[in-house]
Amino acid sequence: MNEWPGLGTAFWLQLTRDLRLAFRHIGQAANPLMFFVMVTTLFPLALSPAPELLQAIAPGVIWVSALLASLLAAESLFRQDVEDGTMEQLALSPQPLSLLLLAKTTAHWLMTGLPLVLMAPIVGHALFLPGDAVPETMLALLLATPVLSLAGAVMAALTVGLRRGGGLLSLLILPIVMPVLIFGARATDMAMQGLDVGGVMYLLAAILLLAVSLAPAGMAAAMRISLD
Amino acid sequence: MKARNQRLLAVGLVIAGVGLGATFLLKAMNQNILYYYSPTQMEAGEAPEDRRFRVGGLVVEDSIVRKEGTMEVRFTLTDEAHVLPVLYTGILPDLFREGQGIIAHGRLDGGQFVADEILAKHDENYMPPEVAASLEETHKRTGQQQTTGGY
Amino acid sequence: MFAFIHKLGSPPHFWRLSGTMVPWFSWFAVVLIAVGTVGGLWVAPPDYQQLDAFRIIYFHVPSAWLSQFGYVVMAAAAAVGLIWRIKLAHAVAAACAPIGASFTVVALATGSIWGKPMWGTWWVWDARLTSTLVLLFLYFGYMALRAAIDDENRADRASALLAIIGVINIPIIKYSVEWWNTLHQPATISKIGKPSMDPEMLVPLLVMWLGFTFFFFAVLMVRTRAELIARERNKKWLREVIGRG
Numbered sequence: 001m002n003e004w005p006g007l008g009t010a011f012w013l014q015l016t017r018d019l020r021l022a023f024r025h026i027g028q029a030a031n032p033l034m035f036f037v038m039v040t041t042l043f044p045l046a047l048s049p050a051p052e053l054l055q056a057i058a059p060g061v062i063w064v065s066a067l068l069a070s071l072l073a074a075e076s077l078f079r080q081d082v083e084d085g086t087m088e089q090l091a092l093s094p095q096p097l098s099l100l101l102l103a104k105t106t107a108h109w110l111m112t113g114l115p116l117v118l119m120a121p122i123v124g125h126a127l128f129l130p131g132d133a134v135p136e137t138m139l140a141l142l143l144a145t146p147v148l149s150l151a152g153a154v155m156a157a158l159t160v161g162l163r164r165g166g167g168l169l170s171l172l173i174l175p176i177v178m179p180v181l182i183f184g185a186r187a188t189d190m191a192m193q194g195l196d197v198g199g200v201m202y203l204l205a206a207i208l209l210l211a212v213s214l215a216p217a218g219m220a221a222a223m224r225i226s227l228d
Numbered sequence: 229m230k231a232r233n234q235r236l237l238a239v240g241l242v243i244a245g246v247g248l249g250a251t252f253l254l255k256a257m258n259q260n261i262l263y264y265y266s267p268t269q270m271e272a273g274e275a276p277e278d279r280r281f282r283v284g285g286l287v288v289e290d291s292i293v294r295k296e297g298t299m300e301v302r303f304t305l306t307d308e309a310h311v312l313p314v315l316y317t318g319i320l321p322d323l324f325r326e327g328q329g330i331i332a333h334g335r336l337d338g339g340q341f342v343a344d345e346i347l348a349k350h351d352e353n354y355m356p357p358e359v360a361a362s363l364e365e366t367h368k369r370t371g372q373q374q375t376t377g378g379y
Numbered sequence: 380m381f382a383f384i385h386k387l388g389s390p391p392h393f394w395r396l397s398g399t400m401v402p403w404f405s406w407f408a409v410v411l412i413a414v415g416t417v418g419g420l421w422v423a424p425p426d427y428q429q430l431d432a433f434r435i436i437y438f439h440v441p442s443a444w445l446s447q448f449g450y451v452v453m454a455a456a457a458a459v460g461l462i463w464r465i466k467l468a469h470a471v472a473a474a475c476a477p478i479g480a481s482f483t484v485v486a487l488a489t490g491s492i493w494g495k496p497m498w499g500t501w502w503v504w505d506a507r508l509t510s511t512l513v514l515l516f517l518y519f520g521y522m523a524l525r526a527a528i529d530d531e532n533r534a535d536r537a538s539a540l541l542a543i544i545g546v547i548n549i550p551i552i553k554y555s556v557e558w559w560n561t562l563h564q565p566a567t568i569s570k571i572g573k574p575s576m577d578p579e580m581l582v583p584l585l586v587m588w589l590g591f592t593f594f595f596f597a598v599l600m601v602r603t604r605a606e607l608i609a610r611e612r613n614k615k616w617l618r619e620v621i622g623r624g
Contacts, residue, residue, distance in 0.1 A: 060538065063577035098418055149618050154544065158537050158540065158541060159524070159527070160536075162527050162528060163527075168527050171516070171519060171520045171523050172520045172523075172524060172541065174516065175513045175520060176516050176517075176543075176544065176545070176547070178509075178513050182509075196553065218540070218544060221540055222537065222540055225533060225536045225540065226537065228531070228532075228533060228536075
């Protein structure tokens with residue numbers, strides 16, 4: 001009946017296109033990761049290199065740095081495509097815009113969120129995070145960073161094309177992702193104290209599922225308002 | 229698969245995602261997500277020995293001992309199953325009293341908990357002193373243990 | 380039904396209606412707040428545990444209520460504006476944000492003053508306090524987004540979407556006490572079956588609550604009228620009513 005690719009194919013094509021583009025500008029895609037590592041380096045420099053102090057603040061440092069890195073990443077998420085008109089084409093295409101934007105966000109997370117998860121053990125080690133808290137921290141980051149990307153994508157779609165984009169974007173993203181920060185940092189903290197982290201992980205997983213289910217519709221609605 | 233069926237599938241996935249998310253929320257509610265230890269957990273040796281952590285519980289009746297001329301206070305915390313002796317030096321919040329739910333922040337030293345910060349929790353009941361006195365009277369008569377506060 | 384909504388959504392009609400209601404609401408607010416203040420500060424007996432310090436509840440609870448209610452009103456108006464494309468609803472949402480933000484500030488300030496003697500600290504990072512602070516940030520974000528967009532139509536719709544997303548925060552505030560089991564006492568008035576407050580104390584609180592709510596709506600209507608003057612400045616009806624006086 002119609003010649004258009006199915007939803008799965010459309011998602012895959014959009015995802016691979018964005019990944020290919022990201023790999024061609026790998027320096028730009030790596031910025032949030034660099035930022036994450038550098039911010040965590042600032043704390044020992046600013047406070048003191050004393051292991052017990054660093055260990056005490058390690059959960060907070062890791063999670064705040066991850067949150068800031070995701071803020072930095074969100075800004076460039078849709079800008080290029082809106083500026084060169086690609087986004088108009090996506091909005092006009094017969095495929096649901098929400099699906100295409102979800103694909104873009106997935107690619108974005110693979111390039112900027114996943115590296116943070118993989119870098120966490122090294123950063124954790126530098127902050128004297130006990131080894132047995134590392135797997136829990138990585139799992140919590142694995143659940144939380146996609147939420148950060150999704151929330152960032154909704155807000156980036158709302159503010160794309162605005163002159164005062166950068167600072168405004170942080171002001172919009174930070175309040176809505178605060179629960180993720182709280183639960184994430186608590187997961188790490190509880191893992192360090194040897195408490196059971198099951199409850200917190202369920203909470204993070206629940207937030208992720210709700211975000212994946214609902215955020216794409218929000219992104220599409222926001223993008224259509226911004227493109228008008 | 230036809231486009232329409234695919235859209236139905238997508239909508240179904242969204243609903244399933246929300247449903248599963250809600251299930252996980254319920255599961256999380258049933259698990260311990262408190263960030264303080266109870267005296268029972270400390271008794272079981274679950275608390276860390278080498279770092280600061282929080283303990284929550286009720287202040288045991290008649291357990292508060294103040295050392296003359298200093299700000300040092302000793303009292304016992306309970307969760308109605310086990311007890312924990314606490315040592316604190318400093319100004320206590322107004323609501324700190326026997327039977328009150330509190331959270332203490334500090335370290336374990338030997339068998340006793342050395343607190344450096346005490347937070348008191350007040351209950352959601354507001355009444356004039358006479359009413360409180362008569363309530364207490366009734367509680368005593370019926371032999372019930374009165375706990376203002378909870379935690 | 381549609382005719383009713385249409386009439387309600389028409390700015391000239393709102394202008395007339397609010398013109399009549401603002402004085403009434405203002406007087407109700409003044410009288411109720413005066414009665415509640417006297418009742419709360421002098422008539423009500425001191426609390427059995429907190430003594431006179433509990434009296435700040437007469438300002439804290441109504442403000443905290445309006446900080447959340449204001450957001451719900453804002454988001455509801457924004458949703459109506461977004462779905463049915465009613466301009467007046469967007470004007471109401473725009474007018475509501477600064478009022479809600481102000482009450483949030485008052486709730487945080489009075490809560491902090493109350494917390495010092497009761498909890499032993501000005502500020503605890505407890506769920507309810509933190510989520511009220513987040514609510515304040517949501518108001519700020521809403522106002523900043525609105526200010527950042529020059530085109531009125533886009534500003535209305537983008538901020539409306541933001542307000543609806545932010546509403547997710549309201550249930551988190553409501554249930555955070557149970558989730559985190561922390562220092563803030565459970566809400567007092569919400570227990571309908573058996574209020575855990577003595578009637579002598581509860582009545583002034585309810586009076587205050589009603590007075591604050593009337594005050595909120597009075598200010599909301601005045602601000603919406605101001606918003607309409609800015610938005611409809613080139614319309615004939617506005618020139619006529621303003622010209623008349």
